[in-house]
Amino acid sequence: MSAASAQGDAVPAGTVSGSIEPASQGLTLAGPALSGLALARGEVDRVAHLRADADWLKAAWTDPATRVIVVERGQALCELTDQHAALAFIAPPEAPDGVRFLLGVEADGLAHFGVAGPLPAQAGPDVRPAYLREAGPLLSDRDAGLLTHAVALANWHETFTHCPRCGSPTDPIASGHARKCPVDGSEHFPRVDPAMIVLVTDPADRALLARNAQWPERRVSILAGFVEAGESAEQAVAREVAEETGIAVRAVTYLGSQPWPMPQSLMLGFRAAAANTDINVDADEIAEANWYSRDELAAAIAAGTIRLPPPVSIAHRIIETWYGSDLPGSW
Numbered sequence: 001m002s003a004a005s006a007q008g009d010a011v012p013a014g015t016v017s018g019s020i021e022p023a024s025q026g027l028t029l030a031g032p033a034l035s036g037l038a039l040a041r042g043e044v045d046r047v048a049h050l051r052a053d054a055d056w057l058k059a060a061w062t063d064p065a066t067r068v069i070v071v072e073r074g075q076a077l078c079e080l081t082d083q084h085a086a087l088a089f090i091a092p093p094e095a096p097d098g099v100r101f102l103l104g105v106e107a108d109g110l111a112h113f114g115v116a117g118p119l120p121a122q123a124g125p126d127v128r129p130a131y132l133r134e135a136g137p138l139l140s141d142r143d144a145g146l147l148t149h150a151v152a153l154a155n156w157h158e159t160f161t162h163c164p165r166c167g168s169p170t171d172p173i174a175s176g177h178a179r180k181c182p183v184d185g186s187e188h189f190p191r192v193d194p195a196m197i198v199l200v201t202d203p204a205d206r207a208l209l210a211r212n213a214q215w216p217e218r219r220v221s222i223l224a225g226f227v228e229a230g231e232s233a234e235q236a237v238a239r240e241v242a243e244e245t246g247i248a249v250r251a252v253t254y255l256g257s258q259p260w261p262m263p264q265s266l267m268l269g270f271r272a273a274a275a276n277t278d279i280n281v282d283a284d285e286i287a288e289a290n291w292y293s294r295d296e297l298a299a300a301i302a303a304g305t306i307r308l309p310p311p312v313s314i315a316h317r318i319i320e321t322w323y324g325s326d327l328p329g330s331w
């Protein structure tokens with residue numbers, strides 16, 4: 001069953017309901033699952049079992065073949081051209097002081113570490129500091145996974161420096177994948193904030209796109225918001241869509257996820273079917289929201305009246321799966 005026919009069948013006219021149908025009831029959207037998301041790639045084994053192995057860690061750090069990525073304020077050195085990016089690794093002796101984390105080991109035994117510290121000197125004409133947002137889509141699967149992992153940990157260590165129980169400075173443990181308080185012994189793990197992002201479609205298979213009040217003119221995307229404490233991701237979808245646009249959703253389907261460590265989100269992608277089409281925006285958060293058919297979307301992009309999120313984002317990919325082909329234009 002196609003996404004379009006599923007929605008047409010599933011949404012009786014005039015029905016307004018905030019309830020969510022479980023997939024087992026057969027009324028959810030049959031949208032395509034997302035694959036190959038730019039920041040959800042990786043080839044390196046994270047070898048969690050080696051994170052506390054002091055002998056192995058020492059041997060790996062003294063192995064001249066070991067590679068290190070340095071991350072400073074979300075940036076790492078990359079060899080970067082318009083079409084291609086590659087991490088500019090350094091050897092352990094060249095690494096600056098800073099929190100060190102074991103990123104993983106390749107199939108051939110090559111170990112990768114990250115260090116949160118000042119970036120080393122740029123070596124090579126195309127080597128420069130780059131953000132994940134910029135380099136991520138151009139990196140290989142291996143390098144995209146390494147940089148996403150390293151940026152997420154570096155961001156966490158940069159901000160999570162003290163114990164939330166007693167206020168003492170904490171120490172990195174588990175090769176940088178946790179921190180421990182030396183006073184009360186409590187252990188703390190990297191914080192990840194789950195956020196849902198959802199493409200809502202109406203019975204005519206039009207997509208709901210909105211402009212956040214904080215964004216520049218013309219920028220639009222699908223709706224997104226953080227999952228609140230004690231709430232499921234599906235409940236967050238229904239709540240945020242209703243709060244921001246007054247639209248009730250009656251079927252929610254999970255599509256896939258992508259880490260977005262800028263600084264610490266995990267984006268959970270969904271599609272949802274609208275039970276009503278009258279938009280009533282929350283003006284504090286949403287400047288405008290509108291339904292777009294595929295033809296209307298293409299025309300608006302061509303006319304320059306709207307711009308869509310960049311290909312690195314899960315939003316872009318979700319819109320693309322609905323649109324049916326590559327999307328022109330992005331911000």
Ligand SMILES: [Zn+2]
Nearest residue numbers: 163166181184
């Ligand atoms: Zn403490």
